[in-house]
Amino acid sequence: MKLESLISMLQRMLGASTVTLEVFFLTLIFSLPLGLLVAKGRMSHLKVINVPIKFYLLIMRGTPLILQLIFFYFAPSSLFGISLDRFWAAVLAFSLNYAAYFAEIFRGGIQSIPVGQHEAAAILGLSKLQTFFKIILPQVIKNIIPPMGNEFMTLVKDTALAQTIGVMELFRIANTTSSQYFSTVPIFVAGVFYLAMNAVVSYGFSFASKKLNYYR
Amino acid sequence: MSQTVLKMQSIYKSFGDMEVLKGISFEVKKGEIVSIIGPSGSGKSTLLRCATMLEKADSGNISYDDINMIISDLEQAAVYADKKTLKQINRKFGLVFQNFNLFPHLSVLQNIIEAPMCVANISKEEAKKTAMELLAKVGLADRAGAYPCQLSGGQQQRVAIARALAMNPDILFFDEPTSALDPELTGEILKVIKSLADEKMTMVIVTHEMNFARDISDRVIFMDEGVVVANGTPSEVLMDSANPRINQFLNKISNE
Ligand SMILES: Nc1ncnc2c1ncn2[C@@H]1O[C@H](COP(=O)(O)OP(=O)(O)OP(=O)(O)O)[C@@H](O)[C@H]1O
Ligand SMILES: [Mg+2]
Numbered sequence: 001m002k003l004e005s006l007i008s009m010l011q012r013m014l015g016a017s018t019v020t021l022e023v024f025f026l027t028l029i030f031s032l033p034l035g036l037l038v039a040k041g042r043m044s045h046l047k048v049i050n051v052p053i054k055f056y057l058l059i060m061r062g063t064p065l066i067l068q069l070i071f072f073y074f075a076p077s078s079l080f081g082i083s084l085d086r087f088w089a090a091v092l093a094f095s096l097n098y099a100a101y102f103a104e105i106f107r108g109g110i111q112s113i114p115v116g117q118h119e120a121a122a123i124l125g126l127s128k129l130q131t132f133f134k135i136i137l138p139q140v141i142k143n144i145i146p147p148m149g150n151e152f153m154t155l156v157k158d159t160a161l162a163q164t165i166g167v168m169e170l171f172r173i174a175n176t177t178s179s180q181y182f183s184t185v186p187i188f189v190a191g192v193f194y195l196a197m198n199a200v201v202s203y204g205f206s207f208a209s210k211k212l213n214y215y216r
Numbered sequence: 217m218s219q220t221v222l223k224m225q226s227i228y229k230s231f232g233d234m235e236v237l238k239g240i241s242f243e244v245k246k247g248e249i250v251s252i253i254g255p256s257g258s259g260k261s262t263l264l265r266c267a268t269m270l271e272k273a274d275s276g277n278i279s280y281d282d283i284n285m286i287i288s289d290l291e292q293a294a295v296y297a298d299k300k301t302l303k304q305i306n307r308k309f310g311l312v313f314q315n316f317n318l319f320p321h322l323s324v325l326q327n328i329i330e331a332p333m334c335v336a337n338i339s340k341e342e343a344k345k346t347a348m349e350l351l352a353k354v355g356l357a358d359r360a361g362a363y364p365c366q367l368s369g370g371q372q373q374r375v376a377i378a379r380a381l382a383m384n385p386d387i388l389f390f391d392e393p394t395s396a397l398d399p400e401l402t403g404e405i406l407k408v409i410k411s412l413a414d415e416k417m418t419m420v421i422v423t424h425e426m427n428f429a430r431d432i433s434d435r436v437i438f439m440d441e442g443v444v445v446a447n448g449t450p451s452e453v454l455m456d457s458a459n460p461r462i463n464q465f466l467n468k469i470s471n472e
Contacts (some may be wrong), residue, residue, distance in 0.1 A: 081317035119270050120317035124383060125306050134330065140322045215320050215363045 002037035009177050010188055017193050021088055023159045024197075028152075030095035035102025042107055061101035066161050073165040090162040098155060105147045109140035110191060142212040149205035153198045162196075170194070201207045218245045219281070221308075221387045221418050223269065226275035226288070229262055236262045237273070238442040244387060244461070247416040251429035253451075254439035260422045263439070264389050267420075268311045269302065280308045281386065284420070305334075311379030316372045316391045318379070325360040328379045336383065336418040343382070354408050357454055370401035374408055381412075390421040422433040426469055430454050438462050 027101040041053045076082050083090070113136050121131040135170070163172035174190035222244040229237040236259045244250050265271035267278060269285070275292040278285040285305050287295045287460050293317065294379035319327050328350065329343035338346075351357045354374040359443055364372050373393055381387055390409070406428050412419065413432050425428055429450065436453040438446040441459050446453045457463060 114317075115227065116315060116317035119318070120313065121271065123268055123306075123309075123311045124332060124379070125303070125335035130334055132332070135319055142321070184328060216365045 006179065006185075009181065013170060013186065013189055013193065016168060017169045017197075019087075020103060020156075020159045020170040020193075021197070023087075023094060023162055023167070024156060026091045027094040027098055027159075030050040030091070032100055034095065035097040038099055039106035042103060043110065044048055052174050055131065057100050057103065060097050060106075063156060065097050066164055068097055069165050072096075086162075086166050087166060088105070090167045091109055094158070094162075096156070098151065101151055103147075105144050105151065106140065106148075110136060111143040112143055113139055124163055129202060135210035142194060145205060145209045145212065149202065152201050152205070156197050156201060157194055220244070221248075223245050223277070223279045223282075224267060224421070225277040227263070227266055227278070228274045228292075229259075229266055229271065230274055236442050237266065240276075240442070240444055241464075242437060242440075242444060244418060246386075246418055246421055248418055248422045248434045249413050249432055250435045250437060251433040252420065252422045252437045252439060253424070253426070253465075254445075258439045259442045260439055261391050264311065264391050264420070264422060267294075268309055268312075268389060269306065272296075280305050287349070294384060307383065308386045309389060310347050310383055310385035310387075311371070311389045311391065312376050312380055312393050315396045316364070316369070316376045318372055318376055320364050320445060322363075323360070324362050324367070324375050327364070327375060328382045331379070332382050347378070347382060350381050351375075353381075353411070354378050355404070368401060369397045369403045372394065373397065377405075377408055377412075381464060387418040387420065388471065390419065391424070392422055392424065394423070394425060424469065426454065426466065438465070440465070 002200065038053055038056070043051045044050045044053075071087060071089060072093040073084060074087075078086045117135055117139070118131060121135045126135070159169055160171035162169045163175070166172075170193055172188050174186040177186040178184060220243050224242045224243070227237050227240040227320070228235070234272040240259075240263055242250070252259055252263070258268070262271060266273040273286055273294050275288045277287050283301060283305060284297055285302065286296050288294050297305070322330065324436050325344065325347055328347040329340065332343040333340060333344065348357060348360065351360055354377055356371060356374055356378070359371065359375075361365065367375065373396075377393075393409070394405050397405065402425065406425065408419065409419070409428075409430060421429070423432075431450075433450050435448065436446075436450050437444055438453055438457075438459075438461075445461055446457060446459060453462065454466065
């Protein structure tokens with residue numbers, strides 16, 4: 001491969017990696033709060049709340065993500081005649097899918113906090129909301145750092161699935177570039193990009209884990 | 217005549233089909249120190265938990281300073297007061313747990329100022345000042361910045377007491393405050409409780425420390441199988457009792 005074509009290939013891939021990063025961050029922004037809500041709903045004693053949520057969790061975790069991507073891209077247009085932009089269809093599918101996994105992690109984390117913490121807060125007069133955000137959630141975050149790290153890293157790699165509905169993300173660009181230049185180099189370059197992103201994610205999590213190690 | 221801080225009447229509580237409290241009644245007057253003793257499983261913790269709303273009583277009446285927390289209707293089902301009243305009542309009591317239940321992610325100081333700041337809306341400066349005074353009182357002024365995991369059990373329990381006092385309760389409940397501690401650490405907690413007694417703090421203490429109960433209490437309540445078997449002065453209940461259940465319990469405790 002010539003140097004200038006190598007440079008233009010790298011430029012294209014750098015551009016595509018911003019799409020990948022956008023999918024990654026937008027998914028987190030939507031799925032983390034949603035996951036927390038779903039976790040709370042899953043723990044509700046009301047059947048009208050927890051039964052539909054159990055169903056949602058089963059669907060999201062029980063079917064392939066690639067199928068969900070296709071569904072959210074094609075279903076709105078064939079069912080309601082509205083067409084969703086490919087990029088936003090991907091973000092929607094990823095967000096709903098990851099929210100399900102995050103919800104189960106949050107639920108495990110919330111349930112691992114001893115009941116005495118809730119009771120101590122209640123006696124002191126803290127409201128349910130204050131108790132959750134000031135007492136429970138900070139402890140939950142510390143406890144769920146390892147499984148969350150796994151999910152974040154998986155998400156980085158899963159963004160490549162967005163190409164199935166035509167999102168011009170990193171791996172799709174790597175593929176097209178690869179066939180254009182009759183070379184597998186772009187594929188491996190993409191691999192390096194994913195690895196670099198996940199190195200940052202991994203570093204971020206071990207940093208957070210160290211930061212939160214000041215107690216217990 | 218001194219004022220009644222807490223009044224409990226005919227409290228019933230079952231878990232499933234196991235009846236744990238079978239019509240408990242007693243009162244606590246301002247400045248009084250009441251110890252509750254009795255065999256394991258007799259319902260002492262459940263009683264404190266009903267008094268502090270951690271558990272719902274099935275029927276009976278509970279009032280603090282003549283404000284009703286629960287009253288029972290004619291069908292004998294407990295009816296709780298409205299939310300606002302319950303919030304007001306919640307401010308009247310504090311509870312010290314057997315296993316401290318400090319917030320592990322907060323420093324000693326933060327543990328103490330959290331509730332005064334977000335429940336009583338006291339300024340941070342003011343809350344800190346009070347917290348430091350309370351820490352000095354329990355002998356931990358130099359540990360304000362420490363985290364609970366860096367403290368011994370005895371120290372953690374003293375922080376828990378300071379945390380409860382920071383909300384300035386009218387009555388403080390203790391559920392076996394020394395039971396989770398090594399024997400050599402119980403003394404420091406009992407000393408703190410003693411100093412509160414000297415300040416005429418109203419207290420209800422569930423304890424297995426018979427000598428302590430005898431020394432500190434104005435009144436001792438002996439509970440067994442969900443009923444109050446005896447309610448009187450320490451000497452009436454602990455020394456001159458003719459009740460075989462009490463004597464059997466006291467013998468068992470002193471043999472341990
Ligand atoms: N949440 C609950 N669910 C079911 N049963 C309970 C519950 N809490 C307490 N019990 C039962 O109620 C009975 C009284 O318990 P409680 O803890 O009030 O006794 P206690 O007098 O405090 O005993 P101890 O001296 O061992 O602390 C026990 O048989 C206990 O198993
Ligand atoms: Mg108990």
